[in-house]
Amino acid sequence: MAMAERFGARWLPFRFVLAVALLVLVTDRAVMMRAGATPIGINYGQIADNLPSPARVSWLLRSMQVSKVKLYDADPYVLGAFLDTGVEFVVGIGNENVSAMVDPAAARAWIQRHVQPFLPATRITCITVGNEVFKGNDTELKANLLPAMQSVYQALAALGLQGRVNVTTAHSLDIMGSSFPPSAGAFRADVVPYMQPILSFLSMARSPFLINCYPYFAYKADPGNVPLEYVLFQPNAGVTDTNTRLNYDNMLYAQVDSVYAAIQALGHADIDVKISETGWPSRGDPDEAGATPEYAGTYTGNLLRRIEMKQGTPLRPSVPIDVYVFALFNENLKPGPASERNYGLFYPDGTPVYNVGLRGYLPPMDYSRGTRKAVPLLALILIAVAAITLSLS
Ligand SMILES: *[C@@H]1O[C@H](CO)[C@@H](O)[C@H](O)[C@H]1NC(C)=O
Ligand SMILES: *[C@@H]1O[C@H](CO)[C@@H](O)[C@H](O)[C@H]1NC(C)=O
Numbered sequence: 001m002a003m004a005e006r007f008g009a010r011w012l013p014f015r016f017v018l019a020v021a022l023l024v025l026v027t028d029r030a031v032m033m034r035a036g037a038t039p040i041g042i043n044y045g046q047i048a049d050n051l052p053s054p055a056r057v058s059w060l061l062r063s064m065q066v067s068k069v070k071l072y073d074a075d076p077y078v079l080g081a082f083l084d085t086g087v088e089f090v091v092g093i094g095n096e097n098v099s100a101m102v103d104p105a106a107a108r109a110w111i112q113r114h115v116q117p118f119l120p121a122t123r124i125t126c127i128t129v130g131n132e133v134f135k136g137n138d139t140e141l142k143a144n145l146l147p148a149m150q151s152v153y154q155a156l157a158a159l160g161l162q163g164r165v166n167v168t169t170a171h172s173l174d175i176m177g178s179s180f181p182p183s184a185g186a187f188r189a190d191v192v193p194y195m196q197p198i199l200s201f202l203s204m205a206r207s208p209f210l211i212n213c214y215p216y217f218a219y220k221a222d223p224g225n226v227p228l229e230y231v232l233f234q235p236n237a238g239v240t241d242t243n244t245r246l247n248y249d250n251m252l253y254a255q256v257d258s259v260y261a262a263i264q265a266l267g268h269a270d271i272d273v274k275i276s277e278t279g280w281p282s283r284g285d286p287d288e289a290g291a292t293p294e295y296a297g298t299y300t301g302n303l304l305r306r307i308e309m310k311q312g313t314p315l316r317p318s319v320p321i322d323v324y325v326f327a328l329f330n331e332n333l334k335p336g337p338a339s340e341r342n343y344g345l346f347y348p349d350g351t352p353v354y355n356v357g358l359r360g361y362l363p364p365m366d367y368s369r370g371t372r373k374a375v376p377l378l379a380l381i382l383i384a385v386a387a388i389t390l391s392l393s
């Protein structure tokens, strides 16, 4: 009995360290094998003071098979944590910096500093110039948006990066003057003068049109009349567009097709529409109907299934929806109603806010800078430590 105990105590550290080493190796292989399996995109917002380091987040995202990440800036610590991972990045120029980018030299300097150093090891494939610019009342910003996009585009070309990085901007759905039925979709009258030349630019540059869509806002505004099944992708009879006879079983697709119609009405049939943000909050203020973990889980889970099915909208059935879920983490410093701080799939400690079948692994510490090369080395070190532990005991 006493001998067995001593024997156990002697072997325990060795077995523990060996198990950790094997786990590190196995996890890394599993992440590699699944990378790129499902084209899930996610918004990695950082308006918070309690988020894990980018190196740990790199592990989390890869363990979830996330293949596309969208940032609101071009955080070098994030981009550096994804070298050689194959994960595709959308980086952003914040609204506060858009006007400065009208100057070609500033645009060029921005790319040289924030994009070029990471290519091609980190796959930056798109730059968003501004976010939801037409939601605000800043007329100078609205007027500067297209010239800034043009400067960024020309700077990419001058640096030999044309065709490798798209240039666009992300809009909120309130650019729409009408969105129902989808075939009657039209931009707001005050937006059209800005939008017409932006569409010409996107068409020329072969860049996508990005739209942030939140069926949750429609539900929150009128919970008594907006059917929950229709906004949560649950079985329902749907709504038929009387002009096209197309049936919509969910609001998100109706919103996207209304944007296609609005673009078409301004003469363009050659621009892809992508969903740069969509999501559902898991918590809200008392007057924010529907902000619960149950509904958030239903919305996100059903959305992920449709992404996996590579489904298109009724108007473009053969073009799989291209979606960036909002958002990776709850962000505790976001202003506004409580829902704004509760869109995350994860709490900052890596615990899922609700279960949608996305398995994620947030490593407990920064044991590598997110580069896979360090992993076998770490495993070796752990095995060496195990051997030393064994020989000393
Ligand atoms: C972007 O704007 C912020 C805030 O005004 C400023 O501190 C920063 O230097 C700007 N960055 C660039 C690249 O212009
Ligand atoms: C913009 O201006 C209009 C009219 O002046 C006002 O109703 C609206 O609330 C303003 N929007 C913002 C975001 O400030």
Ligand SMILES: *[C@@H]1O[C@H](CO)[C@@H](O)[C@H](O)[C@H]1NC(C)=O
Pocket (backbone or CB within 6 Å): 125, 126, 163, 164, 165, 166, 206, 207, 208, 272
């Ligand atoms: C740029 O956007 C177009 C249109 O959506 C797309 O076909 C192309 O693959 C994108 N380019 C890159 C480098 O991602």
